[in-house]
Amino acid sequence: MRIELEKLEESGGRFSRTYEIDQLAFDELELRLIEPVKVEARIRRKTEEVELRGKLRTKIAILCGRCLKSVELSIDVEFAERFTPAVSWKHEEQHELSEDDLNLAAFDGEAIELDDLVREEIILALPGHVLCDETCKGLCPTCGADLNAGSCDCAAKQIDSRWEKLKDLRF
Ligand SMILES: [Zn+2]
Ligand SMILES: [Zn+2]
Incomplete structure (x- = not known):
């Protein structure tokens, strides 16, 4: 203009x-x-x-x-x-x-x-x-879910996989 x-x-x-x-x-x-x-x-x-x-x-x-x-x-x-x-x-x-x-x-x-x-x-x-x-709360960096709408289970999965590693160490 x-x-x-x-x-x-x-x-x-x-x-x-x-x-x-x-x-x-x-x-x-x-x-x-x-x-x-x-x-x-x-x-x-x-x-x-x-x-x-x-x-x-x-x-x-x-x-x-x-x-x-x-x-x-x-x-x-x-x-x-x-x-x-x-x-x-x-x-x-x-x-x-x-x-x-x-x-x-x-x-x-x-x-x-x-x-x-x-x-x-x-x-x-x-x-x-x-x-x-x-x-x-933003988006989950792993699955892209809108965390304002509810939580996804990515965080829980990560904790699970850490437990898996601990198990490996023991054996
Ligand atoms: Zn926002
Ligand atoms: Zn997620």
Whole structure:
């Protein structure tokens, strides 16, 4: 989704956009949108750079890190990003990357491409460890049974086999 800077002059740089569920994909993660993403933001021009501040809201589904059940999460975050024209990057020959520069996303001087930013902000908003429940027991590493639904007999079998070995030792 491109945001044309010229068209924003009347609104003082403010804009709002909605990404429908099928307009933003997260191929690399086990993550999908279950509600549209609502973005409200304001763009300010500063000589060459453009500063973008705003917030976004959505709801996503992601897999529990232990049992792989789908978990719904509400996302409501604020963000700030600076964009600089791609051309001015190239002219600076000995540009040392500072932490600030890593936040400088390139734009073509006329419009900002919003997709990557929105995707990135949603991923950053995720907790490091997504669980369906703090007490989730996960899947059995041996048979894959969901241990929240009941225990399998793998643990018992392992104990049995240890007893078998002890028997061997005795004889
Ligand atoms: Zn779980
Ligand atoms: Zn098992």
